[in-house]
Amino acid sequence: MRFGYFDDANREYVITRPDTPLPWINYLGMQNYFSLVSNTAGGYAFYQDARLRRITRYRYNNVPLDMGGRYLYLRDQANGEFWSPTWMPTRHNAEDYTCRHGLGYSLIGSAYRGIRADVRFFVPLDASLEIWDLAVENLSDTPRSLSLFSSVEFCLWDALDDATNFQRNLNIGEVEVEGSVIYHKTEYRERRDHFAYFACSEPLEGFETQREAFLGPYRGWENPQAVESDHTAHSLGVGWSPVGVHHLRLNLAPGSKQRVIFLLGYHENPLDDKFSPPDSQTIHKGTVTPIIKKYLDPVHVDQAFDALRAAWDDLLGVLQVGSPNEHVDRMVNIWNAYQCMVTFNLSRSASYFESGIGRGMGFRDSNQDLLGFVQMVPERARQRLLDLAATQLENGGAYHQYQPLTKRGNDAVGSNFNDDPAWLVLGAAAYLKETGDWDILEEPVPYENQPGTEAPLLEHLQRCIQYTLDRLGPHGLPLIGRADWNDCLNLNTFSDQPGESFQTTTNRDGKVAESVVIAALFIMAAKELSAINVHLGLADESDRLNHLAAGMTETVWEHGWDGDWFLRAYDHFGDVVGSKTCTEGKIFIEPQGLCAMAGVGIEEGLAGRALKAVENYLATEHGILLLQPAFKQYYLHLGEISSYPPGYKENASVFCHTNPWVMIAEAILGDGDRALDYYLRINPSQREEISDLHRCEPYVYAQTIAGTDSTSFGEAKNSWLTGTAAWNYVAITQWILGIRPEFDGLRVEPVLPHGWDGFQATRKFRGATYEIQVVRQGKGNALSLSVDGEPIKGTLIPAPTADKVAVKAVIG
Ligand code: BGC
Ligand code: NOJ
Numbered sequence: 001m002r003f004g005y006f007d008d009a010n011r012e013y014v015i016t017r018p019d020t021p022l023p024w025i026n027y028l029g030m031q032n033y034f035s036l037v038s039n040t041a042g043g044y045a046f047y048q049d050a051r052l053r054r055i056t057r058y059r060y061n062n063v064p065l066d067m068g069g070r071y072l073y074l075r076d077q078a079n080g081e082f083w084s085p086t087w088m089p090t091r092h093n094a095e096d097y098t099c100r101h102g103l104g105y106s107l108i109g110s111a112y113r114g115i116r117a118d119v120r121f122f123v124p125l126d127a128s129l130e131i132w133d134l135a136v137e138n139l140s141d142t143p144r145s146l147s148l149f150s151s152v153e154f155c156l157w158d159a160l161d162d163a164t165n166f167q168r169n170l171n172i173g174e175v176e177v178e179g180s181v182i183y184h185k186t187e188y189r190e191r192r193d194h195f196a197y198f199a200c201s202e203p204l205e206g207f208e209t210q211r212e213a214f215l216g217p218y219r220g221w222e223n224p225q226a227v228e229s230d231h232t233a234h235s236l237g238v239g240w241s242p243v244g245v246h247h248l249r250l251n252l253a254p255g256s257k258q259r260v261i262f263l264l265g266y267h268e269n270p271l272d273d274k275f276s277p278p279d280s281q282t283i284h285k286g287t288v289t290p291i292i293k294k295y296l297d298p299v300h301v302d303q304a305f306d307a308l309r310a311a312w313d314d315l316l317g318v319l320q321v322g323s324p325n326e327h328v329d330r331m332v333n334i335w336n337a338y339q340c341m342v343t344f345n346l347s348r349s350a351s352y353f354e355s356g357i358g359r360g361m362g363f364r365d366s367n368q369d370l371l372g373f374v375q376m377v378p379e380r381a382r383q384r385l386l387d388l389a390a391t392q393l394e395n396g397g398a399y400h401q402y403q404p405l406t407k408r409g410n411d412a413v414g415s416n417f418n419d420d421p422a423w424l425v426l427g428a429a430a431y432l433k434e435t436g437d438w439d440i441l442e443e444p445v446p447y448e449n450q451p452g453t454e455a456p457l458l459e460h461l462q463r464c465i466q467y468t469l470d471r472l473g474p475h476g477l478p479l480i481g482r483a484d485w486n487d488c489l490n491l492n493t494f495s496d497q498p499g500e501s502f503q504t505t506t507n508r509d510g511k512v513a514e515s516v517v518i519a520a521l522f523i524m525a526a527k528e529l530s531a532i533n534v535h536l537g538l539a540d541e542s543d544r545l546n547h548l549a550a551g552m553t554e555t556v557w558e559h560g561w562d563g564d565w566f567l568r569a570y571d572h573f574g575d576v577v578g579s580k581t582c583t584e585g586k587i588f589i590e591p592q593g594l595c596a597m598a599g600v601g602i603e604e605g606l607a608g609r610a611l612k613a614v615e616n617y618l619a620t621e622h623g624i625l626l627l628q629p630a631f632k633q634y635y636l637h638l639g640e641i642s643s644y645p646p647g648y649k650e651n652a653s654v655f656c657h658t659n660p661w662v663m664i665a666e667a668i669l670g671d672g673d674r675a676l677d678y679y680l681r682i683n684p685s686q687r688e689e690i691s692d693l694h695r696c697e698p699y700v701y702a703q704t705i706a707g708t709d710s711t712s713f714g715e716a717k718n719s720w721l722t723g724t725a726a727w728n729y730v731a732i733t734q735w736i737l738g739i740r741p742e743f744d745g746l747r748v749e750p751v752l753p754h755g756w757d758g759f760q761a762t763r764k765f766r767g768a769t770y771e772i773q774v775v776r777q778g779k780g781n782a783l784s785l786s787v788d789g790e791p792i793k794g795t796l797i798p799a800p801t802a803d804k805v806a807v808k809a810v811i812g
Pocket of ligand 2: 348362364365484485486487488650
């Protein structure tokens with residue numbers, strides 16, 4: 001069952017009923033100001049950092065689930081009836097409800113008793129504010145007199161403190177109102193230099209800034225007293241809970257339409273110029289007034305919206321494909337790329353499953369996310385890499401997370417996730433392959449953000465490799481530390497205390513437990529760095545790294561192969577994890593995909609055997625399970641992985657992030673049918689028709705789909721902020737469609753299913769536009785390429801001499 005449809009021409013998902021199985025959300029903002037907006041206008045906004053600069057309040061795990069956001073109310077003055085055009089919070093019988101989630105904007109509207117109201121939410125490209133562009137239309141044949149109310153609830157900036165420290169917080173709220181602008185200035189009197197504002201384009205009938213004055217005691221957002229009574233008391237919110245509510249009157253002739261613009265924004269003043277007059281406590285508004293004026297002007301609003309659309313045209317224009325499969329095209333051309341940009345902006349911080357107060361920017365996460373967005377925003381990817389490298393420790397290890405506002409490593413979580421460093425090499429390699437910007441390797445970058453410790457980025461990458469070499473276990477495999485890619489395989493934790501963090505508690509010395517996954521990542525990273533050194537003319541270093549990769553490959557053969565698949569790890573006692581000798585958790589997905597990607601056992605045919613085992617034991621109609629059999633009890637020596645009920649999260653769900661590794665491995669082994677089949681099983685668009693089972697948004701990937709051992713097989717959870725986005729993008733675009741940036745140019749090497757007669761694509765790469773035509777003529781994967789009509793040897797296209805390159809690939 002569906003709850004809407006894809007409008008590909010407009011690049012929108014159109015939700016046609018408000019009661020989706022879960023809130024289906026969208027993200028607004030690309031630079032500093034970000035908003036989450038659900039299909040019924042729920043959600044919140046923040047500036048740069050979802051924890052430290054929260055602009056509006058949102059209550060997670062609320063009942064009803066998605067209550068609180070950007071609510072508008074219309075009131076019919078003739079009979080006192082009131083409703084919200086976005087359905088929530090009044091949940092009246094909305095007619096013709098639609099929510100169009102587009103790229104960086106959402107348009108939500110409905111009709112009720114002859115009044116149509118549509119509101120377009122978006123964040124302009126270069127401004128720290130969101131626009132609510134409302135159009136109210138009288139569809140009836142009588143004049144209508146309406147009251148309109150807007151509402152937001154301000155957050156007192158630090159979202160964690162806001163939700164916990166009430167003895168202080170209920171005393172500190174402060175606002176100002178001037179004309180149609182409500183200013184939220186809690187703590188501005190002391191150390192803050194920022195405030196929020198909520199502006200309206202029209203003169204006001206009234207306003208409220210104190211929540212209880214608006215809602216009335218013992219009432220909720222669904223029936224505010226001020227709306228019911230059509231009376232606003234001009235409350236000034238000192239202490240308690242500051243809100244922003246505008247009250248205005250609309251008189252609409254039959255068929256007429258009125259536009260009202262609201263702005264919710266964030267602004268900073270210089271510390272020495274906060275007040276005007278300077279000796280007062282009144283916000284100096286001179287710096288923000290021009291911004292407010294500009295965006296309350298409908299002409300500017302339309303221009304800003306057009307600019308946003310144009311920016312997305314450019315971003316998505318980097319790669320557009322036309323294939324025989326609409327789910328491939330839709331995800332590659334629109335939604336998967338879009339989700340990759342959202343993970344770039346948000347990492348794992350703020351979604352409807354991530355509260356914005358838990359995790360900042362993940363080190364391994366951000367490096368992987370980069371694989372999915374580097375082609376769209378190479379300059380920003382460059383900065384991201386340098387920021388990540390600057391949190392690296394001198395021993396080559398990495399802070400597992402950092403806060404976006406400060407860009408400092410997060411001490412509470414610390415380091416010792418032993419896979420982290422390898423990802424920096426893989427991220428840097430991806431950046432170099434896309435851009436050819438070799439200069440970045442010379443860029444001076446500090447360790448742990450300490451001035452004076454700067455070293456070229458290249459040295460950081462070398463230390464990443466050394467970090468693993470300095471931490472090898474009894475079998476010569478890398479020690480796992482707190483965890484590897486799988487944060488929940490905690491082999492040194494041994495936690496028997498409820499509430500202890502599985503990832504940061506360490507009760508064993510960590511000198512025994514080893515990871516085959518880190519071994520595979522190490523091989524990949526060492527090979528990449530070796531190739532980078534070839535480019536730099538450092539042949540000896542390149543050989544050394546290749547040698548290290550070969551050595552680790554042998555170790556994996558000797559100690560990481562279980563007979564039919566790759567082992568997962570050795571635990572603290574030196575016993576195998578992910579082996580047929582185990583009673584539970586006999587086979588894990590990660591090493592099967594990653595070892596093949598690292599080139600382990602390709603020629604020998606053993607990688608193929610491992611993939612066969614994946615097919616036999618892990619593949620399901622809803623995707624490939626992380627492990628089998630699921631852990632049915634808690635194992636002290638395995639940690640969080642066994643804390644989840646069977647079939648959920650790391651304990652044997654379809655952990656979507658890992659599936660593309662198998663797709664890539666299948667493509668490397670030349671099986672385009674199976675690669676695409678796996679791809680489609682978790683492709684959100686393909687799953688749209690089972691939205692009632694899948695439940696999450698059909699336009700973006702979720703982190704997990706409940707596995708066969710669960711009670712809800714096929715149900716997705718944790719949508720949006722997941723490495724699934726980047727890796728699926730890489731699998732489909734670089735390995736199945738085979739358009740792959742490499743250090744020396746663009747490779748075109750598709751591995752297609754037999755049923756496809758080809759595809760075409762446009763790819764912008766290092767300043768040139770490649771028009772790629774792929775035609776299947778026979779059954780196999782053999783390829784002959786011609787570039788601008790001339791046949792070339794192999795599949796790597798040499799550096800172009802012109803802006804446009806025509807590539808034809810004949811396959812089969
Ligand atoms: C989750 C993991 C996540 C980890 C991050 C765990 O509870 O299951 O997916 O990586 O937390 O800290
Ligand atoms: C989600 C985390 O963000 C990611 O870093 C980790 O690799 C996966 N969970 C698997 O545990």
